[in-house]
Amino acid sequence: MFNMKFSSLLATAVVAAGSLLSLTVSAADGKVKMGFIYVGPKDDYGYNQSHAEGCAAVQKLGWVSAVEEASVPETTVVAETMRDMIEQDDCTVLFPTSFGYFNPYILKMAKEYPKVQFFHCGGMWHEGLPDNVGSYFGYIDEAEYICGIVAAETSKTKKIGFIAAKPIPQVLRNINSYTLGARSVVPDATVQVVFTGDWSLPVKEAEAANSLVDQGCDVLTCHVDSPKVIMITAAKRGVMCTGYHADQSALNPKGYLTGAEWNWSKIYSDYAQWIHDGKSLMAGTIPHLIRGGLKEGFCKVSPYGPMVSDKTKADADAAKAKFMDGTMVIYKGPITDNTGKIVIPAGTEEKQQDINLETMNYLVAGVIGKTGN
Numbered sequence: 001m002f003n004m005k006f007s008s009l010l011a012t013a014v015v016a017a018g019s020l021l022s023l024t025v026s027a028a029d030g031k032v033k034m035g036f037i038y039v040g041p042k043d044d045y046g047y048n049q050s051h052a053e054g055c056a057a058v059q060k061l062g063w064v065s066a067v068e069e070a071s072v073p074e075t076t077v078v079a080e081t082m083r084d085m086i087e088q089d090d091c092t093v094l095f096p097t098s099f100g101y102f103n104p105y106i107l108k109m110a111k112e113y114p115k116v117q118f119f120h121c122g123g124m125w126h127e128g129l130p131d132n133v134g135s136y137f138g139y140i141d142e143a144e145y146i147c148g149i150v151a152a153e154t155s156k157t158k159k160i161g162f163i164a165a166k167p168i169p170q171v172l173r174n175i176n177s178y179t180l181g182a183r184s185v186v187p188d189a190t191v192q193v194v195f196t197g198d199w200s201l202p203v204k205e206a207e208a209a210n211s212l213v214d215q216g217c218d219v220l221t222c223h224v225d226s227p228k229v230i231m232i233t234a235a236k237r238g239v240m241c242t243g244y245h246a247d248q249s250a251l252n253p254k255g256y257l258t259g260a261e262w263n264w265s266k267i268y269s270d271y272a273q274w275i276h277d278g279k280s281l282m283a284g285t286i287p288h289l290i291r292g293g294l295k296e297g298f299c300k301v302s303p304y305g306p307m308v309s310d311k312t313k314a315d316a317d318a319a320k321a322k323f324m325d326g327t328m329v330i331y332k333g334p335i336t337d338n339t340g341k342i343v344i345p346a347g348t349e350e351k352q353q354d355i356n357l358e359t360m361n362y363l364v365a366g367v368i369g370k371t372g373n
Helices: 002-028 047-058 076-087 099-112 141-154 169-185 202-214 228-237 264-276 310-325 355-359
Strands: 032-037 064-069 093-096 117-121 133-138 159-164 190-195 219-223 240-245 256-262 289-292 299-301 342-344
Touching: 032 047, 032 076, 032 264, 047 064, 047 240, 047 256, 047 264, 064 076, 076 093, 076 099, 093 099, 093 264, 099 117, 099 133, 141 159, 141 169, 141 219, 141 240, 141 256, 141 299, 141 310, 159 169, 159 202, 169 190, 169 219, 169 310, 169 355, 190 202, 202 219, 202 228, 219 228, 228 240, 264 289
Parallel strands: 032 064, 032 093, 093 117, 117 133, 133 289, 159 190, 159 219, 219 240, 240 256
Antiparallel strands: 256 299
């Protein structure tokens, strides 16, 4: 029994020493060593590609060394990937980017490696979490609002199809902002939504896209991990589309109108600079939660495609200018949901930072569909 306990303690000491050594090596060579983990392929034309583009940008900084691992599932596999990056690659900063990595995997590893900083994409940080855990996210619904303006003014049928993964608040917020943007310029425009049930279901996404086109939608958009299938289907069916996550214009050169893109290069470069300057989550010199929109450079609008008129460009640019100067409020009452219930009363504003928007559970008037369909 004594020998078994001693062996166990020795093993624990070796692991701890290895962790400490890796942190020392990282500091000694003068580089900030970052690890990026993606749930899908780096070239998915979507969520994972947007983060990979951010990693590529930060790697151009001479004092950053980065490693990447793609197609890592939201299981114990990601915990082992994080462990390998810390112990084998000497990473002291990790960006496990997928929503489902957070609990329990990031939280577990953060407790095991208290000197490593873990930054999760999704805005899920709250008081009481380990000091070495941070979170970041963007108000990409601002770009979605602008995409809605472009889609509605360019559509001939006034029918837009929206293919989404799950009816969680972040997704509902994008659908609703897109619809409010569309109806700000075309009051009788509709957005028909289909929920596929998961983040990456290419067959269901193609079926949904074809069904929406068959029902008269001449513009398609989405909130799934990879918009690739939807954009290609739109091109094959001869309809227009607006993109999400990254630039998909190459997939539908004629019909791509614009898109809502992440700009992770901005936040990753900021984090790298702060850490290079000696700041950290643990010391409280890096915020545990960071959010930003168009004004802060966290997201952007794709270049306009060939089918977008000069008038539509002007209308979209005018809305963007209001976001940039802080005068645009998307959720300004009165707003009703698509069952006729008032969700934001007249005289009430819910601005981007409002906590109510983080718990959104409705679809606004103009959306055809229901949460969970």
